[in-house]
Amino acid sequence: MMIYYNMVAGWMGFPYLSINNGLTYSYAIGYKLKDKTGEHWTARFIRFKDKSNKAEWGGATMFYEAVPALIKHLGVDPKRTAFIPALSSSETTANPDRSICWIAKACAGICGTQYTDAALSKQVHQKIHTIFNGDGRSAELDKANYQSTKIDADHVFVFDDFITRGDTLSRIAQAVLATNPNCKVYGVAFAKAESVAYCPNPDNDQVPARWDDLWKQGEQEHDAKFKKG
Numbered sequence: 001m002m003i004y005y006n007m008v009a010g011w012m013g014f015p016y017l018s019i020n021n022g023l024t025y026s027y028a029i030g031y032k033l034k035d036k037t038g039e040h041w042t043a044r045f046i047r048f049k050d051k052s053n054k055a056e057w058g059g060a061t062m063f064y065e066a067v068p069a070l071i072k073h074l075g076v077d078p079k080r081t082a083f084i085p086a087l088s089s090s091e092t093t094a095n096p097d098r099s100i101c102w103i104a105k106a107c108a109g110i111c112g113t114q115y116t117d118a119a120l121s122k123q124v125h126q127k128i129h130t131i132f133n134g135d136g137r138s139a140e141l142d143k144a145n146y147q148s149t150k151i152d153a154d155h156v157f158v159f160d161d162f163i164t165r166g167d168t169l170s171r172i173a174q175a176v177l178a179t180n181p182n183c184k185v186y187g188v189a190f191a192k193a194e195s196v197a198y199c200p201n202p203d204n205d206q207v208p209a210r211w212d213d214l215w216k217q218g219e220q221e222h223d224a225k226f227k228k229g
Contacts, residue, residue: 002198009073010066010208012192017166022173026187027070028163029062029211030204031194041204044215045191048099049161054222056099059190060106061218062211067107067188074155078112082153084119086160086172087146093121104159114153120172122146141167146175157186164193 005012011027020026032045047055071078085094085101094101094117101117108115122144158172166187173185196202 002200003192003194004200005192007206009069010211011070012206014163014187014192017163017169017187019166019170021170022177022185023166023169024184024186026163026166026169026189028189028192029066030191030207031199031202032162032191033199033202034193034195036196036202039202039204041191041207045162048190051099053226054219056103057222058215058218060099060103061221062214063103063107063190064110065214066211068111070188071111071113076155079114080154081111082114082116082119082151082156083108083111084115084151084156084158084176085117086158086168087120087122090124091122092124093118100159100161107159113157114151116151119149119151120146120175121148137165138167141171144171146171148172148175148179151176151180151183153180153183155184155186156180157188160187160189162191162193163187163189 001018003014003017005014007013008027011029014026014028017023017026030041030045033039033042036042037046044055044058048059071081083104085098085104087094088098096102096105096117105115105117156176158169158176160169163169169187176183176185
């Protein structure tokens with residue numbers, strides 16, 4: 001099923017994902033194409049996933065402009081807004097040194113929002129992207145048993161690297177809402193994982209040129225800072 005988006009302040013804004021329990025809206029920069037890995041943005045997102053420090057710098061540099069643009073566009077009160085990182089499969093609580101954590105924290109500093117990496121906890125589970133059917137993924141996520149602390153905010157933005165079906169984000173949203181029933185929960189990710197057949201624009205030509213420049217700039221800054229010799 002094709003999941004449609006609206007352009008929101010340069011982002012792909014998804015009113016609904018395949019699994020969308022507790023999510024008000026979800027946002028991604030571009031598509032990470034499962035069957036077109038040489039595509040410009042897809043190749044970047046893969047390097048980011050593979051923990052290339054250079055790609056992390058590129059992605060971060062872009063997010064430091066893209067996230068404030070989104071928050072400003074949505075008109076939420078920064079003081080009543082919290083950024084929290086999603087957890088990786090091997091984590092029970094967030095490791096602040098993981099790229100999503102430090103990027104979300106820096107974005108919170110720029111936007112003037114709250115940030116906490118202590119809100120979520122869960123059980124360790126198998127990596128979801130290694131399971132190829134939806135029921136298997138859902139069963140594995142059942143083991144995670146997400147929990148959330150109280151968050152003194154009206155809007156909670158969950159930062160993650162990729163959105164696939166929305167199952168992980170939905171689990172997090174439901175955990176947040178269980179202890180914070182009056183807040184709204186949003187997903188924020190670098191990419192929406194998709195197959196070309198279900199993708200309205202597999203060339204990622206919807207991404208603003210400015211963000212392409214920012215990613216390049218971040219990678220160049222990384223090279224300049226860590227140049228050997």
